[in-house]
Amino acid sequence: MEEKIWGLPAAAGGSPVRETKIYYGHQYLDEADYQAVLDVLKSDALTCGPKIGELEERLCSITGAKHAVSVSNGTAALHIACLAAGVGPGDEVITTPITFAASANCALYCGARPVFADIDDKTYNIDPKSVEQCVTEKTKAVVAVDYTGQSTDLKALRKICDKYGLILITDGAHSIGTCYDGKATGSIADMTTFSFHPVKTVTAGEGGAVMTNSDELYKKLVLFGRHGITRNPDWMENTPEGPWYYEQIELGYNYRMTDIQAALLLSQLDKLEMFKARRKEIVKCYNEAFSQMPQITVQEEIPESDTTRHLYILRIRPEALTIDRKGFFEALAAENICCNVHYIPTYYFPYYQKLGYQKGLCPKAEKLYEEIISLPLYYGMSDADVEDVIKAVGKIASYYAK
Numbered sequence: 001m002e003e004k005i006w007g008l009p010a011a012a013g014g015s016p017v018r019e020t021k022i023y024y025g026h027q028y029l030d031e032a033d034y035q036a037v038l039d040v041l042k043s044d045a046l047t048c049g050p051k052i053g054e055l056e057e058r059l060c061s062i063t064g065a066k067h068a069v070s071v072s073n074g075t076a077a078l079h080i081a082c083l084a085a086g087v088g089p090g091d092e093v094i095t096t097p098i099t100f101a102a103s104a105n106c107a108l109y110c111g112a113r114p115v116f117a118d119i120d121d122k123t124y125n126i127d128p129k130s131v132e133q134c135v136t137e138k139t140k141a142v143v144a145v146d147y148t149g150q151s152t153d154l155k156a157l158r159k160i161c162d163k164y165g166l167i168l169i170t171d172g173a174h175s176i177g178t179c180y181d182g183k184a185t186g187s188i189a190d191m192t193t194f195s196f197h198p199v200k201t202v203t204a205g206e207g208g209a210v211m212t213n214s215d216e217l218y219k220k221l222v223l224f225g226r227h228g229i230t231r232n233p234d235w236m237e238n239t240p241e242g243p244w245y246y247e248q249i250e251l252g253y254n255y256r257m258t259d260i261q262a263a264l265l266l267s268q269l270d271k272l273e274m275f276k277a278r279r280k281e282i283v284k285c286y287n288e289a290f291s292q293m294p295q296i297t298v299q300e301e302i303p304e305s306d307t308t309r310h311l312y313i314l315r316i317r318p319e320a321l322t323i324d325r326k327g328f329f330e331a332l333a334a335e336n337i338c339c340n341v342h343y344i345p346t347y348y349f350p351y352y353q354k355l356g357y358q359k360g361l362c363p364k365a366e367k368l369y370e371e372i373i374s375l376p377l378y379y380g381m382s383d384a385d386v387e388d389v390i391k392a393v394g395k396i397a398s399y400y401a402k
């Protein structure tokens with residue numbers, strides 16, 4: 001057993017490493033953000049004004065993708081991506097269980113069945129070998145999630161999708177700012193979805209987008225996200241009857257983003273490089289500290305991924321500890337380090353259980369779930385905050401070491 005250099009954990013009667021609570025994530029807004037929103041409120045356009053076009057152009061220039069379609073949230077982005085991929089009743093969509101429920105729900109929205117592939121137990125991302133084993137004649141698309149911000153193995157996934165004629169969708173809710181093989185997330189898969197929820201790297205309050213290089217998919221995305229209605233004469237089936245004329249040519253949804261949200265997001269994107277740099281710095285500190293602790297496993301990365309990390313996953317080694325994940329989580333809370341767990345495997349939820357999914361489907365994902373805790377990781381963390389988290393983890397790991 002290691003020397004107890006950190007003192008008695010708060011959970012075991014000692015005093016906590018810090019007096020105030022720190023949470024796993026927090027948005028960062030500044031004066032420029034407030035002003036951007038105020039400017040829109042004082043303008044005439046509240047929704048679908050000039051900020052939407054400006055935002056979509058900016059997303060293209062940041063990622064290198066040809067097209068961007070902004071929407072009301074990341075879940076709507078996944079829904080229209082599945083619709084544009086032609087996913088419908090009777091189809092299957094392969095995804096990972098270690099994600100937010102929306103990555104699988106989007107298939108259900110279209111009447112299709114989500115099929116869960118297992119993860120790679122080193123990177124925690126979807127394992128292309130397991131994806132290939134899940135392919136049937138019914139498979140239409142793969143929704144690969146850049147879990148924690150790390151890119152999936154896109155070369156291997158592309159190969160499988162080409163071999164079986166599948167559409168490759170990346171759920172990039174965690175990975176804006178990440179590059180794979182030098183190319184930005186958003187420019188590689190057939191479609192990439194983003195979320196701009198406040199816990200993500202940049203926020204619009206609520207917001208999302210789909211990126212694509214395909215003109216054909218772009219048209220479908222626009223239609224599915226905007227009522228299926230168009231004012232574009234090139235897309236209409238009839239000749240416009242007058243300047244008022246528009247047509248509904250698809251059954252779409254109202255998933256539009258407002259100018260208020262777009263303005264906030266544009267201002268947030270001005271800070272993306274700053275957010276990226278700080279997140280990378282914190283991850284480096286954590287990795288250096290935790291790789292010295294035999295009770296902790298550090299998440300591995302594929303060399304192709306230059307990752308902007310949205311989540312930092314502390315993976316405990318239960319065989320090296322006298323407490324389990326719940327005990328470790330509670331001990332961190334007693335130190336005032338308020339964590340979270342990302343994620344409960346999607347098919348564990350009662351809704352999915354009722355659809356017939358059973359535990360045991362993805363053993364590596366299920367094992368991961370038993371061992372993970374999401375530590376605080378956000379731009380506004382001070383060096384002292386980072387040190388507190390490291391100190392608390394070290395204190396608990398050494399005190400409860402086997």
Ligand SMILES: *Cc1c(COP(=O)(O)O)cnc(C)c1O
Pocket residue numbers: 073074075076099100102103145171173174195196197206207208
């Ligand atoms: C946040 C998130 C979503 C959903 O995004 P919303 O904007 O909250 O709808 C989808 N997938 C993943 C992996 C996420 O983390």
